[in-house]
Amino acid sequence: MGLLDKEFSDDNIVISKVDDLLNWARLSSLWQMSFGLACCAIEMMATSASHYDFDRFGVIPRPSPRQADIIIISGTVTLKMATRIKRLYEQMADPKYIISMGSCSNCGGPYWEHGYHVLKGVDRVIPVDVYVPGCPPRPEALLEGLLTLQEKIRNESLVKKSV
Amino acid sequence: MKSTEEIFALLKEKFGDAVLELNTKLPKEAVIEVTPLKVTDICWFLRDNEELQFDNLILLTGLDDDNGEIVKLEDGTTETKGGTLSVVYHLESMKLGHKIVLRTTTGRENPEVETVSKVWACADWHEREAYDMFGIIFLNHPDLRRILMPYDWEAGYPLRKDYKNPEFYHGMKVPY
Amino acid sequence: MLKTEQMVLNMGPQHPSTHGVLRLELELEGEIIVNVKPHLGYLHRCFEKHCEAMTYPQIIPYVDRLDYLASMNNEMGYAIAVERLLDIKVPERVEYIRVIMAELQRIASHMVAVGTYGIDIGAFTPFLYLFRDRERILTLFEKTCGARLLYNYIWVGGLSHDLPINFVNETRDFLNDFKKTVIEVNNLLSYNKIFIERTANVGVLNVESAINYGITGPNLRASGLKWDIRRNDPYSIYDRFDFEIPVGEGLHGQVGDCWDRYYLRVQEMIQSIRIVEQALDQLPEGEITSALPKRIKPVEGQLYSRVENPKGELGYFIVSKGQLQPFRVKVRPPSFINLSVLGELCKGHLIADVIAILGSIDIVLGEVDR
Ligand code: SF4
Numbered sequence: 001m002g003l004l005d006k007e008f009s010d011d012n013i014v015i016s017k018v019d020d021l022l023n024w025a026r027l028s029s030l031w032q033m034s035f036g037l038a039c040c041a042i043e044m045m046a047t048s049a050s051h052y053d054f055d056r057f058g059v060i061p062r063p064s065p066r067q068a069d070i071i072i073i074s075g076t077v078t079l080k081m082a083t084r085i086k087r088l089y090e091q092m093a094d095p096k097y098i099i100s101m102g103s104c105s106n107c108g109g110p111y112w113e114h115g116y117h118v119l120k121g122v123d124r125v126i127p128v129d130v131y132v133p134g135c136p137p138r139p140e141a142l143l144e145g146l147l148t149l150q151e152k153i154r155n156e157s158l159v160k161k162s163v
Numbered sequence: 164m165k166s167t168e169e170i171f172a173l174l175k176e177k178f179g180d181a182v183l184e185l186n187t188k189l190p191k192e193a194v195i196e197v198t199p200l201k202v203t204d205i206c207w208f209l210r211d212n213e214e215l216q217f218d219n220l221i222l223l224t225g226l227d228d229d230n231g232e233i234v235k236l237e238d239g240t241t242e243t244k245g246g247t248l249s250v251v252y253h254l255e256s257m258k259l260g261h262k263i264v265l266r267t268t269t270g271r272e273n274p275e276v277e278t279v280s281k282v283w284a285c286a287d288w289h290e291r292e293a294y295d296m297f298g299i300i301f302l303n304h305p306d307l308r309r310i311l312m313p314y315d316w317e318a319g320y321p322l323r324k325d326y327k328n329p330e331f332y333h334g335m336k337v338p339y
Numbered sequence: 340m341l342k343t344e345q346m347v348l349n350m351g352p353q354h355p356s357t358h359g360v361l362r363l364e365l366e367l368e369g370e371i372i373v374n375v376k377p378h379l380g381y382l383h384r385c386f387e388k389h390c391e392a393m394t395y396p397q398i399i400p401y402v403d404r405l406d407y408l409a410s411m412n413n414e415m416g417y418a419i420a421v422e423r424l425l426d427i428k429v430p431e432r433v434e435y436i437r438v439i440m441a442e443l444q445r446i447a448s449h450m451v452a453v454g455t456y457g458i459d460i461g462a463f464t465p466f467l468y469l470f471r472d473r474e475r476i477l478t479l480f481e482k483t484c485g486a487r488l489l490y491n492y493i494w495v496g497g498l499s500h501d502l503p504i505n506f507v508n509e510t511r512d513f514l515n516d517f518k519k520t521v522i523e524v525n526n527l528l529s530y531n532k533i534f535i536e537r538t539a540n541v542g543v544l545n546v547e548s549a550i551n552y553g554i555t556g557p558n559l560r561a562s563g564l565k566w567d568i569r570r571n572d573p574y575s576i577y578d579r580f581d582f583e584i585p586v587g588e589g590l591h592g593q594v595g596d597c598w599d600r601y602y603l604r605v606q607e608m609i610q611s612i613r614i615v616e617q618a619l620d621q622l623p624e625g626e627i628t629s630a631l632p633k634r635i636k637p638v639e640g641q642l643y644s645r646v647e648n649p650k651g652e653l654g655y656f657i658v659s660k661g662q663l664q665p666f667r668v669k670v671r672p673p674s675f676i677n678l679s680v681l682g683e684l685c686k687g688h689l690i691a692d693v694i695a696i697l698g699s700i701d702i703v704l705g706e707v708d709r
Contacts, residue, residue: 033353034355035353036359036360037359037360037382038359038382038384038404038407038704038705039404039407039488039489039705041359042407042408042451042488043487043488045451045470046470046473046474046477049466049467049470049471050467050468050470050471050474051470051471051474061355063354063355065353075382076382076384078380078381078382078383078384079313079332079333079335079337080312080313080380080381080383081352081360081381081382082335083333084352084353084381088353107339108339110400110401110404111384111385111389112339113339113392114385114388114389114392115384115385115388115389116321116326116328116337116385116388117311117312117321117383117384117385118384118385119335119337120336120337120338120339124335124336125335135489136487136488136489138487189639189640189641190638190639190640191423191424191640191641191642192640192641192642192643194641218550218551219550219553220553221553221643221645221652221654221671222643222654222656222669222671224656224667224669226658226667227667229666251656253643253654253656257550257564257566264643283551283552283553284548284551284552284553284679284680284683285551285552285553285676285679287679288675288676288679296387309380310379310380311379311380311383311708311709312380312383313380321385321388322387322388324391
């Protein structure tokens with residue numbers, strides 16, 4: 001991770017920017033809210049199971065929104081569910097991140113035309129950080145989405161950017 | 164094991180005018196047409212008669228027959244006036260191995276059919292779904308609410324052929 | 340006697356043990372369940388509306404997304420329904436490949452059911468073991484048609500691709516390895532004392548109410564009735580295979596309790612292995628598509644056709660008006676109907692048992708809400 005990969009011989013002093021330390025801490029333990037919606041949730045489960053092992057990136061499912069850093073919207077968001085998703089998002093503690101997994105939550109997916117009860121994209125109710133395309137995305141794609149999110153977090157800064 | 168013709172004859176003998184006709188015009192499935200306000204009695208008979216024993220309601224389907232008159236509205240869209248809605252029952256006897264299809268037809272403006280949820284417990288949710296999707300009122304149903312759509316959905320019954328989707332629901336844009 | 344006040348507790352739509360987005364409204368007297376009201380529709384994706392706008396072959400991808408744990412079975416059911424409507428026969432090889440795929444998918448679906456049921460009760464390891472093996476089935480499917488979960492593989496009148504090279508041997512290898520996993524899972528979970536304590540004599544469903552509620556599939560068989568569409572209303576070529584239909588025997592409690600429903604799935608996996616092995620032995624060479632008209636346009640009529648899905652009896656009621664699109668397609672969703680018995684089963688049990696009962700019914704919300 002660029003920070004702790006050096007071996008120290010005597011005094012354990014590491015010099016780093018606060019930004020880097022915070023970002024490193026954040027991105028290495030993104031606790032995920034265990035929350036599945038539809039078919040994509042099965043691929044999300046497969047990602048956390050033995051073969052793909054989400055744990056190695058520090059992603060551990062937590063059942064409560066209060067303890068979660070990241071929510072993966074995995075599946076079709078319906079109108080009935082949209083208000084609940086918004087509520088869940090509001091209950092999460094800052095900083096919070098969102099991965100939208102699958103065409104359905106990106107844009108309505110296969111249900112974009114005749115889906116009278118489907119919300120065409122979860123970004124109509126909550127802000128999305130990373131979109132993962134696919135129907136369903138392969139577990140590798142979800143891992144890639146997570147790495148992209150980590151990259152995004154790595155570049156965050158406490159200092160307001162001057163325009 | 165009885166054929167649909169025999170069952171029709173039995174029903175006709177017992178219920179007379181309430182059993183309308185045996186429709187064999189369509190290939191694959193013969194349909195017994197019954198009147199909507201006698202469905203409960205007929206189904207009790209079908210279930211409890213020794214020779215019939217229809218203990219399993221496989222499926223209950225709502226149908227929009229799409230036979231009404233299509234009226235052009237001012238804003239360019241169309242609406243169906245008149246016409247009928249139907250309910251189709253697929254019944255099976257697990258003990259005796261015979262199957263029949265019942266069908267009842269009701270007006271689209273004031274669709275009312277008797278409930279069979281007392282006869283077969285699974286009909287409860289099926290009927291709620293038919294109400295949700297087509298607006299068919301099942302008389303004497305214990306708990307007739309929407310089941311799949313939100314309880315406060317006001318835009319009508321989605322599976323009717325002339326259904327129009329609203330622009331917004333709770334401030335969320337619905338069309339793509 | 341002391342009387343406690345009734346309390347209403349909401350479970351879901353976001354809850355780790357509801358297997359998706361289901362909301363349960365529990366009415367409690369202390370810790371005892373008085374009534375359970377499920378609220379559905381959080382995943383209602385308008386399947387039936389889509390069918391009215393699509394042509395017959397275009398519906399297959401949507402059919403996949405009904406019960407997304409058993410896409411192959413859904414496709415097979417739909418393809419058979421349309422073929423019956425059109426009165427066409429498919430080549431022998433197609434029938435065999437369909438059966439192989441459907442039974443592999445049944446194993447995969449039961450793996451998820453058994454694995455997640457373990458998690459619900461508190462055992463995590465079987466889940467990891469089963470998902471490890473499930474990956475192998477998915478890899479087989481992926482080699483065949485390029486998709487891991489939603490295949491669009493079984494088409495009306497045939498298949499999209501032939502089997503890949505070496506499929507037969509790889510499947511045999513997998514089946515041989517999987518037999519050991521079943522024994523492992525049995526030792527880890529099925530005969531585990533804690534697991535039995537949690538599930539035996541909980542949520543007992545007797546045959547009469549099961550039939551009255553329209554319950555089908557493993558849940559009905561666990562109540563002791565030998566009823567399987569593959570035997571009672573045979574479709575495809577299931578009459579050529581030698582397999583048993585397990586029924587619940589109440590080994591650790593009453594017939595039809597949660598343990599029976601769970602264990603029946605384990606036994607069904609073994610029977611599916613047998614079917615796949617026989618089908619692989621008999622697999623003939625030949626075409627993988629039958630001669631179809633360019634546009635699939637059945638004559639006017641209606642038909643109900645059903646198959647045995649991992650969850651129960653999956654039926655399609657198709658009304659055709661002689662057009663390219665069906666006039667109406669109605670699915671008989673087994674999970675939807677099986678779920679309706681939940682309130683009945685939970686009455687008088689403790690809150691913790693709701694999870695055990697719900698898990699043992701094995702629902703998929705994609706199919707409940709469609
Ligand atoms: S994107 Fe595809 S796989 Fe994912 S939830 Fe939507 S339909 Fe299912």
